[in-house]
Amino acid sequence: MPIHGFDYHAPSVRYASEAAQRAGGADRVRFEVASAKSFPGSDYDLAAMFDCLHDMGDPAGASHHVWNSLKPDGMWMIVEPFAQDRLEQNLNPVGRIFYSASTFICTPASRAQEGAMCLGAQAGEKRIREAVTRGSFRRFRRATETPFNLIYEARP
Structure with missing residues (x-):
């Protein structure tokens, strides 16, 4: 079964397709x-x-669309920047870098799109959970973490 990748940014899709071709994986x-x-x-x-x-x-x-696209026993893996739920919990070297990047990249990207929710890179588990469960998912958990990322699992 082939792997399907989607992105709204056409140059990124073109680059990924070319990289798959160069690596000999375009058939997969x-x-x-x-x-x-x-x-x-x-x-x-x-x-x-x-x-x-x-x-x-x-x-x-987006969460609701993913929910509709999965098999009944399917799974959604969500990798997000490591963030606690409260501002003061994120005032550490990594959190400060993420807040800085979020100000210039994440928040403007969200503002430019329909909905403009503006979660930003320091959304925290609570806000990610809310977005995912508002999209119809009933099971959500933090599967694992690294110093830089939180990895969540969502199931219908």
Whole structure:
């Protein structure tokens, strides 16, 4: 079964497709331009998003689309920047860098999209959980973490 990758940024999709071709994996990987709320397909076993849910204008809408695209026993893996729920918990070297990047990258990206939720890179587990469960998921948990990322699992 091939792996399907989607991104709304056409130059990134083109680069990924060319890289797959150069690596000899073009027969197993396909990349297409599509948003998180409109990518094609259904009955996926696994959906994965890497460091992007907090950048979306409508993360709950994206969550609902993922929910609709999974098999009943499917899973959504969500990788997000490591963040605690409260500002003062994030005032450490990594959190300060993430807040800085979020000001110039994450928040403007969200503001430019429908919904403009503006979670930002320091959204924290509580806000990510809220966006995911508003999108119809009933099971959500922190699966693991690194010093830089939180990895969540969501299931229908």
